[in-house]
Amino acid sequence: MTADRSVDAAAEPVVVLDHVTREFRRRGAPWQAGSAVVALDDVSLQIPRGSKFGVVGESGSGKTTLVRLVAALDQPTSGRVVVDGVDISRLQERQLRPLRRRLQLVFQDPMGSLDPRMRIRDVVAEPLRSNFGRKVPDSEPFPTEDWRARVSEVLAAVGLDDSALDRYPHQFSGGQRQRISIARAIAPRPGILLADEAVSALDVSTRGQILDLLAELATTEDFTLLFVSHDLSVIRHVCDRVAVLRRGILVESGLIADVYDRPQHPYTAELLAAVPTLAGGVERARGRAGDPEATI
Amino acid sequence: MTAPQPQPSDDPLLQVSDLTIRAGDDTLVRGVGFTVGRGERVGLIGSSGSGKTLTCLAVAGLLPGELAVAGSIRLAGEPFDLAGATERALAPLRGKRIGMVFQEPMTALNPTMRVGRQVAEVLRVHRTASRREAPAQVAELLAATGLDDPQRIARSYPHQLSGGQRQRVVLAIALANSPDLLICDEPTTALDVTVQARVLDLIDRRVTDVDAALLFVSHNLAVIAQVCDRVLVMHGGEIVEEGSVVDVLTQPQHPRTVALLADAELTSR
Numbered sequence: 001m002t003a004d005r006s007v008d009a010a011a012e013p014v015v016v017l018d019h020v021t022r023e024f025r026r027r028g029a030p031w032q033a034g035s036a037v038v039a040l041d042d043v044s045l046q047i048p049r050g051s052k053f054g055v056v057g058e059s060g061s062g063k064t065t066l067v068r069l070v071a072a073l074d075q076p077t078s079g080r081v082v083v084d085g086v087d088i089s090r091l092q093e094r095q096l097r098p099l100r101r102r103l104q105l106v107f108q109d110p111m112g113s114l115d116p117r118m119r120i121r122d123v124v125a126e127p128l129r130s131n132f133g134r135k136v137p138d139s140e141p142f143p144t145e146d147w148r149a150r151v152s153e154v155l156a157a158v159g160l161d162d163s164a165l166d167r168y169p170h171q172f173s174g175g176q177r178q179r180i181s182i183a184r185a186i187a188p189r190p191g192i193l194l195a196d197e198a199v200s201a202l203d204v205s206t207r208g209q210i211l212d213l214l215a216e217l218a219t220t221e222d223f224t225l226l227f228v229s230h231d232l233s234v235i236r237h238v239c240d241r242v243a244v245l246r247r248g249i250l251v252e253s254g255l256i257a258d259v260y261d262r263p264q265h266p267y268t269a270e271l272l273a274a275v276p277t278l279a280g281g282v283e284r285a286r287g288r289a290g291d292p293e294a295t296i
Numbered sequence: 297m298t299a300p301q302p303q304p305s306d307d308p309l310l311q312v313s314d315l316t317i318r319a320g321d322d323t324l325v326r327g328v329g330f331t332v333g334r335g336e337r338v339g340l341i342g343s344s345g346s347g348k349t350l351t352c353l354a355v356a357g358l359l360p361g362e363l364a365v366a367g368s369i370r371l372a373g374e375p376f377d378l379a380g381a382t383e384r385a386l387a388p389l390r391g392k393r394i395g396m397v398f399q400e401p402m403t404a405l406n407p408t409m410r411v412g413r414q415v416a417e418v419l420r421v422h423r424t425a426s427r428r429e430a431p432a433q434v435a436e437l438l439a440a441t442g443l444d445d446p447q448r449i450a451r452s453y454p455h456q457l458s459g460g461q462r463q464r465v466v467l468a469i470a471l472a473n474s475p476d477l478l479i480c481d482e483p484t485t486a487l488d489v490t491v492q493a494r495v496l497d498l499i500d501r502r503v504t505d506v507d508a509a510l511l512f513v514s515h516n517l518a519v520i521a522q523v524c525d526r527v528l529v530m531h532g533g534e535i536v537e538e539g540s541v542v543d544v545l546t547q548p549q550h551p552r553t554v555a556l557l558a559d560a561e562l563t564s565r
Contacts, residue, residue: 058488059459203344204515204559230488233561274493278545278560281521285541288525 013046014192014224015070020044020079020089022065039065041248042079047241052218052225054239054256056232056271061245063228067196070226071105072096084191101127104185108197110177114169120180121165124151127188154183157220158213175206182213186221193218195227199234211238232275236260244268307372309334309476309509310355315367315379317350317359317533324363325350326533332477334372337503337510339520339541341556342530348513351530352481354379355511356396357386371477392422395470395508397499399482401462405454411465412438412450418472437468440505442498460491467495467502474506481513496522517560521545529553 020043023036040062047053057063068074069081072088081089083099091099104127107113114123128147152162158179169177178198185193195214199207215238218225229235235242236256243253244265251265263269308331317325325347332338340348353359355369357378369378371393376385390396398404406414415434419425425433431450438446441464454462463483470478480499484492500523503510514520520527520541527544529537529552537550548554 058490205343205555208559232489270490274490276493276496276516276518276522278518278521278557281518282542282545285521285525285545289540289542 012049014049014084015045015047015226016080016082017043017045017066017069018080018082020069020076020081022062022069022074023077038248040069040076043245043248043250045243045250045253047224047226049224050222051241052215052227052239054235054242055226055228055245056230056235056242057245058230058271060247062248063230063245064196065248066245067105067194067226067228070192071103071194072099101188102190103192103194104188104190106178106181106185106193106195106198109201110174110181111169113181114177116169119166119168120155121151123169123180124154124184124187127184150187151183154187155180157186157217158183173206174202175210178202178206178210179213182210182217186217186223189221190223193223193225195225197229198227200229200231207234208237214238232260232271244271308332309336309372310511311368311370312351312355313368313370315351315354315369316365317347317354318364318366319362324533325354327367328530328533328535329367330528330535330538332509332511334476335507335509336526337512337524339524339527340511340513340530341515341517341520341527342552343515343556343559346530347533348530349481352479352511352513355477356390356394356479357381357383358390358396388422391418391469391475392424392473393476395473395475395478397463397466397470397478397480397483399485401459401466401486402454404466405462407454409453410450411452411454411457415450415465415469415472418469422473424473433472437472438465440502441465441468442494443468458491459487460495463487463495464498467498471502471506471508475508477511478503478508479511479513482515483512484519485514485516492519499523517545517556529556 020040021038022040023038026035026037055063055066065074069076070083072091076089079089080087084102088096088099125147128150155161155164160176160179160183169180172180198214199210202210211234214225227235227239240256241254242256242259244251244259244267246267252259252263252268259268260272263272310332313329315325315328316323328351340351342348350359354365355378359365365379367379371378371389374389378386405411412434415437416430419430419433420427434450435446438449443449443461443464449457449461449465457465483499484495487495496519510523512520512524524541527538527541528535529544529550531552537544537548537553544553545557548557
């Protein structure tokens with residue numbers, strides 16, 4: 001049973017996955033029928049507006065497929081993906097434009113997602129430029145004062161000042177680059193921010209800061225956060241709800257406190273137990289040292 | 297030290313003193329000194345750029361040539377100083393007395409060679425098994441790492457295996473000659489959390505089996521605590537704190553250690 005304890009009657013869902021299945025055909029030899037890999041198997045999920053929703057799973061669980069479907073970068077084999085009340089699963093690219101404005105992404109590797117030849121001002125202004133309604137020539141970086149103000153505003157919101165404007169991505173550290181990716185994502189005031197392993201490439205000491213920043217921005221900038229990660233502790237730190245995926249199947253979802261403290265599915269319990277903790281480590285070390293305080 | 301030592305460690309297995317590593321004018325590791333007793337398990341922790349990997353690479357004699365090394369690294373039973381030793385002197389130690397496991401098993405393994413041959417290679421190079429004995433030993437080593445159907449694994453290429461299976465193969469190679477010291481540099485960082493738990497258990501068990509000492513690098517204190525007895529905390533190229541895992545985790549002294557503890561649990565500071 002996949003008891004969904006996350007559905008809250010009061011909050012209207014901003015993203016709905018309705019029996020979504022995504023299969024990938026594996027091409028066999030010409031005389032064989034290609035077999036299918038089921039990346040997502042009949043997944044139904046509701047993400048309430050204003051929530052910080054975590055999706056956790058190990059390699060091959062279907063996390064990335066889910067992100068691609070919600071971002072309309074891919075279409076489901078069957079089922080519906082509804083964003084802001086619109087079924088996006090069968091739309092053409094042209095019809096998706098309003099969604100593109102409403103939904104922004106932050107990826108794992110900030111160096112891979114920032115154009116190394118663009119100055120930060122252009123990186124952050126680009127989603128504004130593409131949503132301006134007309135083609136703006138590159139020679140004209142800030143057609144209105146409004147843009148300039150917004151770029152400075154979002155950079156300030158992520159903890160960078162205007163001295164960053166004329167610099168290039170390689171002049172920043174990994175954590176700062178991820179701040180720039182976030183500034184770019186929030187610049188067009190999206191209703192939904194999708195973060196795919198957004199802190200997995202960062203050093204532990206920076207990870208907490210970026211997570212705190214995302215949680216804070218979700219409130220101040222007023223967006224719904226969909227945060228996908230393999231790391232349970234990261235999800236617990238930033239999210240208020242979580243869905244657990246395993247091999248394409250949604251095994252459990254609900255409020256963070258419920259799922260983490262009282263997991264219903266054995267896989268969730270196994271996943272939680274596998275996370276090394278300091279307390280567990282101290283206990284093990286005491287056990288090895290034959291310490292009488294050991295509680296094993 | 298309250299922890300019982302498997303053997304008396306009057307002369308430590310590994311003694312690093314005043315190790316300094318420079319790249320041009322930048323000092324990356326500054327006056328690092330520590331010892332690892334026989335059979336002792338030492339964790340090395342710090343955030344990116346703290347110098348923990350460089351320290352490990354120096355012990356294995358694998359530092360890039362453009363880095364300048366000063367200080368001394370002594371391995372019990374070897375008459376020479378490993379710091380600044382020639383490749384000719386170091387090669388017989390690596391894979392024989394010092395085993396190594398790195399973060400990314402895909403780059404540690406040769407993609408064009410079947411896994412069985414790669415395990416056999418370390419036995420053949422150090423002449424610990426003849427051509428005829430090697431296949432049986434390979435199967436035994438692979439089975440000892442908990443791999444199902446070791447015969448089939450031995451015939452596989454690395455890309456046909458999962459990340460966890462590959463790291464088990466790397467561990468089989470590292471422990472093939474029962475080394476005195478196993479160096480692990482973030483061995484489980486690239487693995488899924490349930491796989492990580494199994495690989496950590498495996499490292500714990502196999503290190504005990506072959507009676508090796510362990511030098512274990514990680515950015516995650518909780519991971520270190522699973523397998524180590526003692527921990528060294530590095531920051532800015534220096535060791536800022538050291539002590540038993542229990543003491544360092546329960547009564548951290550240095551502010552960097554406190555910060556690392558907070559990061560490990562992602563608690564707000």
